[in-house]
Amino acid sequence: MRPRTDTKERLLSLAEERVLAKGFSATSIDELIAGVGITKSGFFYHFRDKNELARALLLRYLEQDRAVLEAIFQRGDDLHDDPLHGFLVGLKLFAEMLANLPEQHPGCIAASYCYQDQLFDREIRDLNAAGMLAWRQRFGERLQRIAEVYPPRHDVDLDALADMISTLVEGGLILGRALRDATILPRQILLYRDFIRAIFLGN
Amino acid sequence: MRPRTDTKERLLSLAEERVLAKGFSATSIDELIAGVGITKSGFFYHFRDKNELARALLLRYLEQDRAVLEAIFQRGDDLHDDPLHGFLVGLKLFAEMLANLPEQHPGCIAASYCYQDQLFDREIRDLNAAGMLAWRQRFGERLQRIAEVYPPRHDVDLDALADMISTLVEGGLILGRALRDATILPRQILLYRDFIRAIFLGN
DNA sequence: GCGATACTGTACCACAGGTACAGTCTGGGT
DNA sequence: ACCCAGACTGTACCTGTGGTACAGTATCGC
Structure with missing residues (x-):
């Protein structure tokens, strides 16, 4: 062999x-x-042991996720110069990608670990937190740039608005799995897109 | 003894x-x-076995959750006759309740089961799905009543908008745990409240 | 032919879930 | 005072899993 x-x-x-x-x-x-x-x-x-498998699994997942999502939102920016409209295009592309998956999205390793976090050591929990924070930062920067060009009429909690994407993704995966309905997550992303339009374009 | x-x-x-x-x-x-x-x-x-513990745990959780949330939104309705404003009050009460928890929200049994669903039998998965669907229906009916009084200017996916609460709760619990930040979930609920205002009041 | 890489084989341990079933203590009703 | 249901205890046993330890082996590139 x-x-x-x-x-x-x-x-x-x-x-x-x-x-x-x-x-x-x-x-x-x-x-x-x-x-x-x-x-x-x-x-x-x-x-070396099962914990090392856990770490390798998480690192692999975080990296794959980052690569896929950055590519999608980069593509949105490529298709439209304006930061707001580039983001709106990216969100549409993201929703389409989720809707066109061959089968139900298998889920998020980070979320799975979250509900079993006492199994893992500090390092893994910290990696997980850092992964979530990175998304807040990436989307937060986008929203900052958008808010400079399109000042929202009301005060908006931009950090929370950045977290909202991750929140809807994690929550949407859970509802999608529980209800065996792959359309839930992309529809949530489209609602988020409507919300972004309402905040920055007022329509 | x-x-x-x-x-x-x-x-x-x-x-x-x-x-x-x-x-x-x-x-x-x-x-x-x-x-x-x-x-x-x-x-x-x-x-009888561990599976029966799992079922009892889920049933207990679903019932507690239902009772707590129905009380909060009932209180919102009591404080304001109008369906939209009653709902907005309920959302504010909900966010406040989440923000004032003595410690980090411990999490959702339904979400935990969701990421371990192959451990459980069909009955438990169905119970879980039925629990999620019940929330879609409860909030969906509210939104229907609101939309009759306050017709939204754009088409809105009311089912998705109803699911959005559960989605934000499940996702917010995950982010809150991962980042050890109990403010994330209540802030998401307040954002949802802003979204509802934007859709039905246009501001 | 040599060494690194990627394994196999064997032996062993502690703990967890689960089964089976007989025995025991306690409070409440009669 | 007595009985019985409810709420357990005690003992024994089986399987599977994670994990440890370590010696041996096949293949490839140099």
């Missing part, structure tokens, strides 16, 4: 799927190794 | 706390019985 080079990736992919379906602690090492066809020793060659 | 009558309740309370902190499968029967001071046989006297 020739040694494969993608075993670690396949372990992480399978682990991600199982963790989103059953939670981290219910995801047994045995089912992972059975799924990718290695032995327990093979698993512990790649990861 | 005299037999207590509240053992089952104490088991459920402790289980709820642990499940929200570690997830269901990582919550061991041993830690629960140690926490309330009974033996394993005592646990299996109250619950």
Whole structure:
């Protein structure tokens, strides 16, 4: 048998799927190794223990998420020079992408970890928090730039408005899963888009 | 030792706390019985197996949640006859209640179960879905009544707008936990309130 | 042929969920 | 005073899982 080079990736992919379906602690090492066809020793060659699997899973997820979303909103900016309209285009693209997923969005590792955070060490919890804060900052900066050009008529809590995207995504994933309805999340994003229009364009 | 009558309740309370902190499968029967001071046989006297604990936990949570939220929005309606303004008062009361919790909101059992749904049987998943749908209906009816009096200038997806509350609550709980910031959720509710004003009052 | 990489195989331990079932204490009703 | 249902305790046992330890092996590139 020739040694494969993608075993670690396949372990992480399978682990991600199982963790989103059953939670981290219910995801047994045995089912992972059975799924990718290695032995327990093979698993512990790649990861010192289950906690290291948890960390690798989170890092991989955060990075994938960042790359996908940055690409979408960058594309929005490319399609429209104005910061507000570029953002509105980005939100539409985001909603379309979510609506066109081949199947139900599998869920967010960060949210899953959040409801099991006592399983993990400080480092993982901090990574998770940093990931959320990064979105607040990225969207917050956008909203700042927009507010400079389109001063909102009322006071708006821009940090909360930035957090609102992550909030709707996390909440939308939960409702979508619970109700087995993949349209919930994209519709929430479109509502958010309406809200942004109302705040900065007043219509 | 005299037999207590509240053992089952104490088991459920402790289980709820642990499940929200570690997830269901990582919550061991041993830690629960140690926490309330009974033996394993005592646990299996109250619950046939762990799955029955899961069901009882969810039912208890859904009922508590329903009672608390209905009381808040009923109070809003009592304070203002108009359906829109009663709802706006209710949202403000809700945000205040969330902001004044003695400590961080412990989280939502339904959301926790959602990210571990393969652990549970069909019945529990259906209960969870029915709980979410009930909120869509309760808020959807309110929004219908409001829209009759205050026709929105644009088309609005009222079902999505009803779901938006649950979405913001679930998402806000996740961000609040991840960032250890109890102000996130109430601020999201206030933003939702602003959105409702913008849609139905146009300001 | 050598060493790094990617594993396998074997053996072992503690703990968790779960099953089974007999025994015990207590308070309330008769 | 007695009985019985409710609320447990005690003991024994089985399986699966996470985790540890460590020696051995196949393959590839240099």
